[in-house]
Amino acid sequence: MIVQMENTTTSLIEKKLHALRDENGVVTLGRVLTLVILARAGHSEMAIEAANFASHEHPCRIIVHVAHSANETTRLDGQLRMGGDAGASEVIILHGYGELAEPTETLISALLLPDAPIVAWWPHDFPDSPGESSIGKIAHRRITDSARADDPFESLRQLSQQYRPGDTDLAWTRITSWRIQLAAVFDQIGSVPVREVIVEGAERSPSVVLMGVWLANALDCEAKFITQSERSGMDRVTLVTDEGPIELHRPGSTVGVLRQPGQPDQQIAMPVRDLNVCLAEELRRLDPDEVYGDVITKALQSARLEEAVEDAMDGEVSS
Helix, strand or coil: CEEEECCCCHHHHHHHHHHHHHHHCCCCCCCCEEEEEEEECCCCHHHHHHHHHHHCCCCEEEEEEEECCCCCCCEEEEEEECHHHHCCCEEEEEEEEHHHHCCCHHHHHHHCCCCCCEEEECCCCCCCCHHHCHHHHHCCEEEECHHHCCCHHHHHHHHHHHCCCCEEEHHHHCCHHHHHHHHHHHHHHCCCCEEEEEEEEECCCHHHHHHHHHHHHHHCCEEEEEEECCCCCEEEEEEEECCEEEEEECCCCCEEEEECCCCCCEEEECCCCCHHHHHHHHCCCCCCCHHHHHHHHHHCCCCCCHHHHHHHHCCCCEC
């Protein structure tokens, strides 16, 4: 069911939501959180699709604020999606114009689920300090996506400088399967020292930088980045040891190959993680991601890694 409401208010939207539940017997029990999506005009449907997918695992109320031009006459248009049009959730879409183009706590407060955690998600660009924004201050978790920002590496720098506990970035979530496999490798090699880590992938991928600084910081070694414009995402990580290189390579989009000295190649299921899967993972936890916090702040700003990180983020990388 989809209901359009033009030139309306959040109070009227909330009343309409209650009326629709009464008329159609929609059950709202079990909603575990409110997901607030802060999108740009013309870029909201992909985010809504991912949120609907995630809502099957995490039943929630989804509030989408779509920012239109601040120069237009101030008004709020609403759309309600319930039942089959909203996955396992209920979706409230707010199109804000003029003064309402800026999402604020005051604007959405009437629509928040009572006593439920709030997760804020910026699918593209985000405020200078997400944790200090009006919505960010009331959110338990704040999800950004530096890879989809207009300037991915500048966004990564910005997140590093403005980090607050509860922040996370989907550029980090996309490499979860890589981190799991490489952590298992750490356990296997034991005390064998790693001299250098080499991370390869796309030219403008913040995931490549996050992987390199995480590994270099965890293994207390140097980091090197190799990127090319024709590559997609991250496709190879090499740990350089005295006993030979350990390499995890994903040549396609589904299977990775682990190569270790003196051992046969091992094939590992490592499908590329799409937006749906990444968002669902982030909604599983409402506590701060301490590992990400250390990587985005201490590791990314480490003096020992500063030159390699600056070269990677400025595009001066080996090829």
